[in-house]
Amino acid sequence: MVQIKEGKNKILVTVLTPEQKVFEGLVDFISIPAKSGSIGILPKHLPLIAKLKIGILKLVKDGEPVYIGICRGHFEFFNDRARILTERAIITTFEERQSVIDELRKQHDITQEITDETRLVIQAIAEIKSLRQ
Secondary structure, eight states, X not given: OOOOOTTOOOEEEEEEOSSOEEEEXXXXXXXXXXXXXXXXXXXXXXOEEXXXXXXXXEEEETTEEEEEEEOSEEEEEETTEEEEEESOEEEEOTTTHHHXXXXXXXXXXXXXXXXXXXXXXXXXXXXXXXXXX
């Protein structure tokens, strides 16, 4: 477990998926892809809860950025502790950010899931109607 020492302006961040802990560490800054838009968090920020969308979570650790592609979920911040609960998380690089977002959208785009499911229901209804005639 990572400890926050008194006097340090750091945020303890934990990124969790249903399968694993993807990241845990002390950072200087967080930028989250919230449903309402990008939100930046510095130490001593007011408590916050936000829904997340598919996007890139940016963490700055000792001046170095860490990029994590995330697929929806929730963000909680309280007492310089941040927890990101997400369906999927992929640690990536600056250059690969967009391809990770594209991969997450392709695999987890709920609108596509609804569209495919709706198409199957429509086909089934059409088949039932043709049996009546």
